[in-house]
Amino acid sequence: MVPSLPEIPTSGPWSVEATVPACLVGLHGLGSDQDGLARIGLSIENGRIAAIGPAGEVPGALTAGMAFPTFVELHTHLDKGHIWPRRRNPDGTFFGALDNVTLDREANWSASDVTARMDFALRCAYAHGTSAIRTHLDSIGKQIGISWPVFTEIREKWADRIELQAVALFSIEHVSDRAHMSEVTAAVRDHDGIMGGVTYMVPELDQNLDTLFRLAADNGLDLDLHVDETQDPASRSLRHIAEAALRHRFAGQVTVGHCCSLARQDGEEIRQTIGKVAEAGIAVVSLPMCNMYLQDRSSGRTPRSRGVTLLHELKAAGVKVSVSSDNTRDPFYAYGDLDALEVFREASRIAHFDHPFGDWPAAITATPASVMGVDAGRLRVGGSADFVLFKARSWTELLSRPQSDRVVVRKGRVIDTTLPDYEELDGVLAE
Incomplete structure (x- = not known):
């Protein structure tokens, strides 16, 4: 039948x-x-x-x-979601997205604005069949005092439907600002969050990573970082993060997202980096739809790269790998609806999860659940x-x-x- x-x-x-x-x-x-x-x-x-x-x-x-x-979504941006009608990305590039999100955040992200858009996004995810979500929250200036209390209220409201976690998001340079990091650390600790950041190759990278790992360890926090979201093969902060985790013998969970440049590096660099990531027990989450949208984009030129990291190689080395939605209807990604089945469908096509599918379905369910520590x-x-x-x-x-x-x-x-x-x-x- x-x-x-x-x-x-x-x-x-x-x-x-x-x-x-x-x-x-x-x-x-x-x-x-x-x-x-x-x-x-x-x-x-x-x-x-x-x-x-x-x-x-x-x-x-x-x-x-x-x-x-x-489903379980390990990497989203609920605070940015659905602002596209108000603030577009005129050229579809990463820096166009960054600039326009900054403008919209400074002009519009009140508590009521963030609450309404977050709740809308969660209703979409819930209807599609998701039961756990981790979101990154822009944690810069006045937004720290707006978005974190909003998140806590939303988390309590949705507690019996979607289990929510939040990560502080700021650039690695901000780690040098003691006042900023004190405020961020207090917010993360007070709202039961996760320490985060965006890493790339700056002169103070190792010094700031040491500070970040010490802060996380001293406060009993996990780390979740945006890493190497670029096509530049010289961007190798993933390796520096793995070395810092090993250097500090960090006992918490470290998760890294994007890691796009890894796919553009040479074989020996890849081998050594993946080896250190596996040794450090770092989990990796790829955002295939958003990264295909942003990466390798230039007007009038067909993109050559898919923008996804080396998921098969990482998984073969014993690294926990997941895929997730990332942004939805904002300058970083004009589309999406927090439908994790769409993420798996597109990841299967983009990253060749098929023939055979094997245990790749775990990348949007069991694996991110284990990274988040949730029963789902x-x-x-x-x-x-x-x-x-x-x-x-x-x-x-x-x-x-x-x-x-x-x-x-x-x-x-x-x-x-x-x-x-x-x-x-x-x-x-x-x-």
Whole structure:
């Protein structure tokens, strides 16, 4: 029988059969086909997964196509989201984005503005099937005192739907400013956040990395850094970060995003850098859609580079690798809707996650969940019944269409997947 999207009961226990990526199921001995998929039965009781077994073992089970655990976004910018109608990027370049976000932040990012746009973005992510998000927050000047309290309020409001984490975002040069770092550190500590920063090749890079690692260690904070978001092969701050983590014997989790220039370097530099990243236990997150949009862009010239880092090589070395949305509808990326399935679909095409897919589905589920330290991204007995059902039966069906008819199940019950209307933001974005 051809699977369809089932009518799920609104109360009482129920069960469903679906095809799942075997790497995302906590069941020993589960077989899979050549595409890494397995057909299983899930039994749901009291909002949790009561049992998992091979298909055909649960009488009366509903039938679906494929199922994923809810998605996990490791790298986003909720504070920037959806400002494109108000502040465009005229040439689509990285520096055009940087300049226009700065202008918009200084003119418009009040508490009410940031709150409205963050909440809109989270409603999109929730409807698409995401249950955990890490966002970077611009932490410069007056914005520190605006965005961090807003984030804490939003996190409390969304606590039973999306688990949220925040990272302080500022340029590596700001680390030399003691007053700035004191204010940032206090905000991160007071709001249970993560220390961050943007690194590139400046003369004081190693000195400031030492300061940053000491600050994080002294305050019991993890680190999450924007790294080498450029096509310049001479940009090698990733290696410096790995060396600093090893030098300080840093016990916290270090996560790095972008790392675009690694793909432009020579073989020996790549080998040594990846080796140090793996030794230091650093996790890497690539932002394939945003980086393809920004990197190697020049008017009238076809881009030559995809802008993604060496995910296959990093993963082969034992590095935890993830993919994520990054920016949505702002000068850094004019598109996107915090739909993690779109991220995986595009990453599969851009970075060749296919043939075979293997355990690449973990890059948008289980792996970022482990980096964030949240209980999400896997289907396991006793875990919350949080998953997404699709009519699609195979990878080629799943990744060929947007899957707008997906069914999102949270705590064992179907949620409303109606997306918020962009018209809601018209008043917020009015100049």
